[in-house]
Amino acid sequence: MADVLRAKNLTVSSAGGIAVLRDISFAVARGEIIGLVGESGAGKSMLGRVIAANLPGGFHVSEGSLDFGGADLTRITGEARRQLLGREIAFIPQEPLTSLNPVLTIGQQFSEHLARIGGLPRSAFREHIVQALADVRLRNPEDLLQRYPFQLSGGMCQRVLIAMAFAAKPALVIADEPTTALDVSTQATVVQIMRRLQREQGTAMVFITHDLRLAARVCNRIAVLYAGEVIEEGPAGEVLEAPRHPYTRVLKAANPVLSGPRHRLRTLPDQMPTVEAFARLPGCRFATRCPVADPACAAAIPTLREIAPAHFVRCSDACGERAAALVEAEPILVPPAADKGSEPVLVLEGLSKHYPGKADWLGRRKPGTDAVKNVGLTVQRGEFIGIVGESGSGKSTLARLIAGLETPTDGRILVAGEDVTRADSKARALRLETLQMVFQDPQSALNPRRSIDHIVTQAMEPTGASRAERLERARSLLAETKLSGELLERYPAQLSGGQKQRVNIARALCVTPHLLIADEIVSGLDVSVQAQILNLLLDLRAARDLSLVLISHDLAVVRYLCSRVVIMHHGVVVEEGEVDRVFGDPQHPYTRQLIAAVPPDDLDTPWPAPVAVEPDNAEGLERASI
């Protein structure tokens, strides 16, 4: 079949001559989907930027070509390229909510797009748009025409953008992390709609994602990117089930799974090198982190070798003799039984939080929301409990109630057997020494003007501890969170995302709390960094007899760490129980919907399953009704 897009030795360099994309070659044929998979900074988005001639300042194509229907996309000039965009090559963005203009209606934006594509009389636009929106299974498309983007949910906006992308029947569609910003349950629908249109139109597609499992579901072939290079490329199923490159192997083993035995996650030291660091990596760019590197690796750039039909690996150990050692599974984890004998660390009884509606600028009061409704929960010593739900389900409010950052409208909170519902000074003191909260965004949680040793020992400030005592404590906390002592004097801006999150945890551990409340603490992190943090939490449980309330939208993460899980929906606990029971045999339809939205590990199980793909824009319409 004819290749629609063919990259040949494509190299993109920074102003300083460092290759951010090095020697990229791949092809995608009509009707085919290729997945570009990698962690952040691998260079996945750079490819789309080359096609759109939208490279960041100083970056340029220094070598190679990108052939599209006989034209070299690295060479064609402004107007010729613009003619291709939208008509022949379409893009589906990562952030649907901000990718539509907030002051224009859906109808206006779609009409503008149709006018740009051409070939259709204006009088036919309306009917055409309504059909296209119905095609991506949006309800009431007529009504949507008058809506503004902010009146729709992310999933609905993404469906509108997908409908626009496919409106011109383009030859090539580039989707850059199209589901990353969406709730899990929306992901399946969006993927399915995209695939159907792609199949119907025979479109060639580049599907960019950080999720290897999702890519294996969506794509025919997968190219794994690391530090600007394709390190492995092959048939999707093979790359997921039998990865050959050491990095792909670790990546797979670093990702918690939703079924089967729970192995301890593999981790990689540090994180992906930055562009500046590429210059110091003359050989294999993975050498500094590779568990099976040998001295030769750092010397020469390994070539991409075909190790099986249509399966390529860029590694000096391409036949995988050394890497075979990596296949050895990590030990299976057995969560310790909760200590039911002693006083529970935390008991919630009928906890509720009602937010009264805000008065709008015309002074009209809107109806309030029950962010948390009648929640009961008991956390034993040493127990890890997961709280799962989509955005807006009340998870974070619950965390803030427990931490005393909000006052409940109803119900009781018992910490170590004491009632702390009313935040008097005694309750506050008890809370301070018993529980600590770790926030989602380490960036904003860490004071940028204080050095790490000050940050992690902040809790010792009121005790009047000496500088030496604090340094000593900081050193042990960093060691405990597996951070190098060198970081003591650094500032938050000098740390990576994973390091910041560990500092955040170290700070929470300073007062030796019995309970950590962690709100989405791994959601922004890459898989290999996420694995480091998850394992750290497991180690802390063993070492400290710590309890954890883990708030997450990621079922696999919860399954990996927790023994019990609470499913929240619209502020209400809809299901609760042992993790294996809830995930293995969900009772509530909402739980089933959440689970069905995650691609199963076993490629033979069809996905998305029919239940996950109900045409569901009810959530959006709720917001949209005015």
Added chain:
Amino acid sequence: MGRIALELLLRRIILAIPILICVSALIFILLRLVPADPVAMSLPPGSSQADYEAMKQALGLDRSIPEQYWIWISSLLRGDFGTSVFFRRPVIDLVATALPATVELVVFSLIVGTLLGIGGGMLMFAWRGTIGEQVLDLGTTAIMAVPEFLWAILLILFLGVAVPLLPFIGRLDPSVSLPPSVTGFLLLDSIMTGRPDVLGSALTHMVLPVIALSIGLAPLIMRVLRSSLIETIMEDYITQARLRGISERQIILHHALKNAALPTISLIGVQGGFMFGGTVLVEMIFAYPGLGNLMVDAVRNHDLPVVQVVGLVYCVLVLAINAIVDVIYLAANPKLRMA
């Protein structure tokens, strides 16, 4: 939209009531503290002490200040705006001729300033990062450094006296007869009564004062518009529009400008209020028979009934401009309309 706009206006009007009460009380009390004797001024020379007392009683000045205030307010509400002590004419008549002149001046200046500001802002944006932008930056800084009244004087010197291109005194040529007053707005009346000579003369008389008033506004708008355009084009929806192959021109006009206009509209609301302050000096310099001149004359002559009414009229005008701009902002921002 219509309903929400009406609600907004209603709210503005309700809010305006306490504001106007406070302002009127403030003006009233301040004017009583001024060492002026309106009674003496209202009497012909050589009047007796008895005449004085009679006049004082007739003017209500023998009562306490709160009482006087109450009398003033209640007669205002009855539509009785009082009588000018100096002109010996009803205040309402004086205001009715002066107000349209000032409103015409401000509306024109706002329109001109806004158009110049939007054009200049887009030019600055298009030239961003070039010498052209720096020249515009420097030029506008210089323009903003000169206050309105100085502009008025400079304009008269250059375009009125040195190169006598434009008239700079009054609202009409003395040779042109006034058309019958229909609305009081000269431009409208001249069109409605079919008097192109009046229209032409009135327009040429407005050129210099309008420039003096709008020249400070345009650079402000330019700068705000430029920076909000620069911010706007970084947005995801602009990138996405480019990726759809929408032309750069269309992206600026259809996508960026609509979003970037929002902060600009708020700015015009604030500046429109300030502009009424600017008219006082500018009207004086151009001998333009508007509220500003009326006010200055009234103050000079201790004509308290006129001063207090004109003061209140200024306050109403500023509130009105703000309300109008609010409605425009509402129309431009669907997020507010739909909230």
